[in-house]
Amino acid sequence: MCFLSDPTKVQAYLKTIDEVIEKGPFKDDWESLSHYGIPDWYARAKFGLFVHWGVYSVPAFHNEWYSREMYQKGSRAYAHHRKTYGRNFGYKDFIPQFKAEHYDPKEWAELFAESGARYVTPVGEHHDGFKMYPSELCEWNAVNMGPKRDVYGELKKELTDRGIKYCSSSHRAEHYWFMNGGRDIPGSDVQDEKYREFYGPSVAKAKGDPSRRPEGSIVPSKAWLEDWLASTCELVDVNRPYTIYFDWWVRQHAFRPYMKKFLAYYYNRSREWGMEVCVFYKWDGVMYHCAVLDIERGQLAAINPRPWQNDTAIAKNSWGYTQGNDFKTPYELICNLIDVVSKNGCLMLNVGPKADGTICPEEAAVLREIGKWLQINGEAIYDTSPYKIFGEGPSNCGGSFHEKFSFTKKDFRFTYKPDALYVFALMPNQKNIYRLKTLGSKDDALNYQILGVSLLGRNCNVSFTQTNDYLELHAATDERFEMPVCFKISID
Structure with a gap:
């Protein structure tokens, strides 16, 4: 044949x-x-x-x-x-x-x-x-x-x-x-x-x-x-x-x-x-x-x-x-x-x-x-590498033919470059205030010196507070976001 x-x-x-x-x-x-x-x-x-x-x-x-x-x-x-x-x-x-x-x-x-x-x-x-x-x-x-x-x-x-x-x-x-x-x-x-x-x-x-x-x-x-x-x-x-x-x-x-x-x-x-x-x-x-x-x-x-x-x-x-x-x-x-x-x-x-x-x-x-x-x-996104942890939040899954898109306001993902940690809020909230429990100082996930925080694509002030239990980011804007937003945390 x-x-x-x-x-x-x-x-x-x-x-x-x-x-x-x-x-x-x-x-x-x-x-x-x-x-x-x-x-x-x-x-x-x-x-x-x-x-x-x-x-x-x-x-x-x-x-x-x-x-x-x-x-x-x-x-x-x-x-x-x-x-x-x-x-x-x-x-x-x-x-x-x-x-x-x-x-x-x-x-x-x-x-x-x-x-x-x-x-x-x-x-x-x-x-x-x-x-x-x-x-x-x-x-x-x-x-x-x-x-x-x-x-x-x-x-x-x-x-x-x-x-x-x-x-x-x-x-x-x-x-x-x-x-x-x-x-x-x-x-x-x-x-x-x-x-x-x-x-x-x-x-x-x-x-x-x-x-x-x-x-x-x-x-x-x-x-x-x-x-x-x-x-x-x-x-x-x-x-x-x-x-x-x-x-x-x-x-x-x-x-x-x-x-x-x-x-x-x-x-x-x-x-x-x-x-x-x-x-x-x-x-x-x-x-x-x-x-x-x-x-x-x-x-x-x-x-x-x-x-x-x-x-x-x-x-x-x-x-x-x-x-x-x-x-x-x-x-x-x-x-x-x-x-x-x-x-x-x-x-x-x-x-x-x-x-x-x-x-x-x-x-x-x-x-x-x-x-x-x-x-x-x-x-x-481009030219980044993964961080120590991929993120935090209740929504995660693995395997083929198992797609999950129901992310919540508590879901965050991280990427990294040698001078920056990028934090994505997958479902932005109306107050533009985000508390990340995995980035508190006691867990050794983020003990670098934080030089400053910015919100990519937006010219607004971003304040931050890090305690033993969490890192809180606050973007000073009234804008409501429909797409995921990304914070750039400059570190040294």
């Missing part, structure tokens, strides 16, 4: 991969890979963007898993698809409608710069198997079909011109089984061997598989693992991204030797290119200290000793654009950003453009509001 346009090209790529690893300083073993550190630029960046845009943006229904769920009997997408498009309309038939006719990479880059993002991660290939970059290995890509242009090559140039780092992501691992529901639908185009290269193996779960996860107990074949390795190395070679993000299934143990080869290849290539790169993984998909931990739609409950990443979306229900998206507020997302940064993390916030290449007004407005807030408070 052929998974790629030309299997001989895959084998040639695998040979190149081995040659690069043999010549480079990083070998495909965990000990060697653990010596590749986290880039300083990433640790300082704090805020980036994720972009989910692809063929799934055409139906714009429910979420970005439409290509799977339209073949899943009993799902909302299955019923919607039958009613709207009919039983003979396959996922491949959306590709000609993915025209990106209003796509303007300059407009995107300007908006992303306005948001304050330091890096941007467009999805290189999602679970549907459609590559958003030019590929010699697979003809099902955005240069050959759909937009018929190098959409992300164009975006990279615009981002680079604005000092924003271009990154990418691969979700190809899951493509091995992603559209397997089509195996159970008589006459489905998923079963048509003419489209096997696009639909992939579509391996079904074994009957009686007790796992509730969509992939069940499926184990990828050697052919697919080689396919994945070659495809992912091609992805980094095409546009030389500063980071690569992986979704969850690479944690399947069969990927281990191939992941080690990819990391060694990418890290060695980065040395050739003069770049400092990093890789994001979830659920122990990579050995600790060999890449950067990512928490999807969640947080950590405490400061992590190594920089990490939280990826979440502006929309609560989907990563891609849908007509029924339910959006988070700028306030919620700014609180999320502060919480993540206080624990040594970076936030990668997702937007989902429409199939025509435009970004919906709701998401654009959110990005601009975040940018306005960062214009005032950015010095307490």
Whole structure:
């Protein structure tokens, strides 16, 4: 069975991969890979963007898993698809409608710069198997079909011109089984061997598989693992991204030797290119200290000793654009950003453009509001490190898919630079008086000399009183704040 346009090209790529690893300083073993550190630029960046845009943006229904769920009997997408498009309309038939006719990479880059993002991660290939970059290995890509242009090559140039780092992501691992529901639908185009290269193996779960996860107990074949390795190395070679993000299934143990080869290849290539790169993984998909931990739609409950990443979306229900998206507020997302940064993390916030290449007004407005807030408070976010403690207050949580935004007037978060402690009040009160119990002198959290206190972005006097039991800050202003505010405590 052929998974790629030309299997001989895959084998040639695998040979190149081995040659690069043999010549480079990083070998495909965990000990060697653990010596590749986290880039300083990433640790300082704090805020980036994720972009989910692809063929799934055409139906714009429910979420970005439409290509799977339209073949899943009993799902909302299955019923919607039958009613709207009919039983003979396959996922491949959306590709000609993915025209990106209003796509303007300059407009995107300007908006992303306005948001304050330091890096941007467009999805290189999602679970549907459609590559958003030019590929010699697979003809099902955005240069050959759909937009018929190098959409992300164009975006990279615009981002680079604005000092924003271009990154990418691969979700190809899951493509091995992603559209397997089509195996159970008589006459489905998923079963048509003419489209096997696009639909992939579509391996079904074994009957009686007790796992509730969509992939069940499926184990990828050697052919697919080689396919994945070659495809992912091609992805980094095409546009030389500063980071690569992986979704969850690479944690399947069969990927281990191939992941080690990819990391060694990418890290060695980065040395050739003069770049400092990093890789994001979830659920122990990579050995600790060999890449950067990512928490999807969640947080950590405490400061992590190594920089990490939280990826979440502006929309609560989907990563891609849908007509029924339910959006988070700028306030919620700014609180999320502060919480993540206080624990040594970076936030990668997702937007989902429409199939025509435009970004919906709701998401654009959110990005601009975040940018306005960062214009005032950015010095307490960018280039900071965590303090001795991340903050105080009753609201805290940790784990993936566990987002919490109900902060109270007693919730504070801290960040630090060598001459300043920054204190964020996540829910400002009307009196602009804040008492922090963790910063009393008896607890050794703040025994530096306080030289003065200011409120970022406001020209008002801030008085302070420190006792054994608390530090009290009082901003002399009648202004009522709707967004989190930040006090800069100058220390020596």
